[in-house]
Amino acid sequence: MNDDNIKDANWENVKDDEAKIKFVNSKKRSNIKKIASLFCVVLVAAVSGGISGAYVINKKQASKIYTPDNRMLVEPKQDKSEAKDKSESTKENSITEVAETVGPAVVGISNKSEGYFGLQDAGSGSGVIIDSNGYIVTNYHVVQGADKITVKLSSNKILNASVLGADQRSDLAVIKVDAKNLPVVRFGDSSKVKVGDTAIAIGNSLGEQFAGSVTAGIISALNRKIEYNGSIYKVIQTDAAINPGNSGGPLCDLQGNVIGINSLKIGANLNAEGMGFAIDINEAKDIIKSLMNSGKVSRPYLGISGESVVSEDDKIQGVYIEQVEKNSGAGVAGIKPTDIIMQVDGKKVRDVSDIEEIIESHKIGEKVEAEIWRDGKTIKVEVVLSELKGNK
Structure with a gap:
């Protein structure tokens, strides 16, 4: 076979192969690219939206945290002005609640005494019901010297009252009315x-x-x-x-x-x-x-009266004894007028109130040591505390 015949045969084969190949139209190829691009944009937008949404949700959730101790919800921080308004509102509401809760247990007390024209108003005050069976606390000076005491309840009911006990020193008294199931206060x-x-x-x-x-x-x-x-x-x-x-x-x-x-x-x-x-x-x-x-208050008592003194060189400072009560702990221990008490129970004293505060931390019959300056010398005496008589 010559060369021309060979070329003709090859050409026929090429034509047959080309007939088997299908060529894609360029316009169709372009549309596929556009669809693919659009799909990518949608996919990116969806992913971005999901991330943004998750961020916002997480941020909101982060502002509300459940504590591990009590699982109580902790609210996010408020604006200062809002917090202040809320605080003031809560305060006002609380005062209202206190008035509504405590008010019914507060009573009015009238002190009446015998006069030329019979019972006369001698004074008035308030009291608080501390027991539902009619026990009421008030001041000593509110019922002092009363010949008759009346109590006006929050319901406007008026009852007669009797004094169970009164203590001038503390300015406290307890009175009682004949009543049951009364509202009470809480200490x-x-x-x-x-x-x-x-x-x-x-x-x-x-x-x-x-x-x-x-x-x-x-x-x-x-x-x-x-x-x-x-x-x-x-x-x-x-x-x-x-x-x-x-x-x-x-x-x-x-x-x-x-x-x-x-x-x-x-x-x-x-x-x-x-x-x-x-x-x-x-x-x-x-x-x-x-x-x-x-009906009374039992208190330990030293049995002296005096005033605060200080020497010019500040070396002697204490309570100058003006009077010693007979048969009191101080009297029995040999404390005398003109003595100066400088220490009681190892503590320095400047005035009578210092001594009283120390004494009241003890009980009747207990012993305390007093350091005294007398005639230029310092001596120590042991005092057995007696009971304070009356309402001194």
Whole structure:
């Protein structure tokens, strides 16, 4: 076979192969590319949207966390102004709740005494019901010298009352009415009270005409020592208004706990506004219990009276003894007028209130050591504490 025949045969084969191959139209190829591109865009958008959505959800969930201790929901931080508004609203609501809860257990007390024209009003005050069977706490000065005492309940019912026990030194008294199932107050723990805490006073300000008056302020100071009628009172100071008639009523915290018994008389000689005083409830609890159980308060007693003195060189400082009560612990121990007590129970004393505070931490019959300066010498004597008689 010659070369021309070979070429012709090859050409025929090529033509046959080409006939078997199918060529794709260029327009169709372009449309496929467009569809693929569109699919990629949609896929990318979907993925991006999913990631963004997950981020937002996670962020929101992160603002609400369940603590492992109590599984309580912790809310996200509020704007300061919103938090302040919420705090003030809560405070106002709490005062309202305290007034509604404690108010029914606050009573008005009228002191009546015999006069030329029969029974006359001698004064009025407030009180708090501490037992549903009719036991009421008030101030000593509210019922002092009364020939007849009446109690007006929050329901406006008026009942006669009798004095179970009264203690002039603490300015506290317990009276009783013949009634059952009365609303009562709840005593708090005044040791937990802090300066700046909200304080709420409830009572019959200026008498029955303004019964159940509620005033609010803050705790201005704690552990104030105020002297009244020769006694030293440990009191809570508040700027909540305490007016005549509030005496014997409760000073409460925001939870409705009684943290003090209001007493106008204690701060009356200060003649200042925004300075009210309440007898610390932790100081009052044992006294109230004693008055309920035995009608009196038994206290240890040293048996001296005197005043604070300091020598010119400051070496001698203490209480100069002016009088020693006969048969008292001090009298039996040989303490004399003109002695100067410098220490009691190993603690330095500057005035009579220091001595009283030390003595009251002991019981009747216990012994305390007193360091005395006498005739230029320092001596030590042992004193057995006697019982304070009467309402001194």
